[in-house]
Amino acid sequence: MSPMTQMSVAIVSDYRLFAEGLERVLAADPSFSVSVAQGVVPPDSTVVILDGGMHDALRRCAEIARDGQLPVVLVGAEVDDEWALSALRAGARGILPKDAGLEQLVKAIRVVWEGQIWAPNQTVARALGLLSSLSDGHARHGSGAGNALTPREREIVRYTLRGFSNKEIASRMVISPATVKAHLTSVFRKLSVRDRTQLVVRYHAHPPLTARPGRRSELPV
Numbered sequence: 241m242s243p244m245t246q247m248s249v250a251i252v253s254d255y256r257l258f259a260e261g262l263e264r265v266l267a268a269d270p271s272f273s274v275s276v277a278q279g280v281v282p283p284d285s286t287v288v289i290l291d292g293g294m295h296d297a298l299r300r301c302a303e304i305a306r307d308g309q310l311p312v313v314l315v316g317a318e319v320d321d322e323w324a325l326s327a328l329r330a331g332a333r334g335i336l337p338k339d340a341g342l343e344q345l346v347k348a349i350r351v352v353w354e355g356q357i358w359a360p361n362q363t364v365a366r367a368l369g370l371l372s373s374l375s376d377g378h379a380r381h382g383s384g385a386g387n388a389l390t391p392r393e394r395e396i397v398r399y400t401l402r403g404f405s406n407k408e409i410a411s412r413m414v415i416s417p418a419t420v421k422a423h424l425t426s427v428f429r430k431l432s433v434r435d436r437t438q439l440v441v442r443y444h445a446h447p448p449l450t451a452r453p454g455r456r457s458e459l460p461v
Contacts, residue, residue: 292317305331
């Protein structure tokens with residue numbers, strides 16, 4: 241991201257102290273233009289911070305995500321297996337638990353703005369493990385799509401599921417980030433998914449190949 245690029249961050253919460261406090265803290269970073277959404281998220285928003293502690297947080301997340309076009313970071317959530325899985329399905333790109341700090345939040349905003357996923361590693365592992373167990377009886381029905389992937393596409397998917405960014409994948413495979421992006425676009429088309437979030441959910445529901453688990457404390461995918 242260019243140093244001159246300013247992200248428009250909208251904060252959504254029913255709790256005024258939460259929203260205004262977060263707005264004041266983030267506004268100290270010159271790379272953010274921060275506002276508190278009053279009912280409707282401003283159309284020029286590039287990232288939305290959603291209060292994960294609200295009773296209807298997941299419903300609001302699904303409404304705001306706009307088919308994956310607007311990154312949403314859920315903050316202050318009481319994370320458990322089913323909730324994390326539901327959050328991914330609702331379109332969340334970032335999940336931060338109650339004990340997350342400001343540094344983690346700023347990193348999460350930047351990561352989801354770049355089209356990746358940010359969540360505690362153990363949260364993703366639990367959520368995807370639950371999804372796999374729920375689909376255990378019919379997972380093999382989706383394996384055919386994975387067979388259409390080329391060996392290079394399969395390798396890129398493995399790196400993606402382990403939490404590596406396009407630049408990191410490019411470095412390990414000795415290809416350009418643009419080539420990685422082109423391969424991922426092909427993967428998305430073949431597996432009928434929209435983005436990396438859906439790739440994670442789709443893969444773990446119907447695994448077409450074997451991936452090795454990542455070891456990061458946070459997992460930007």
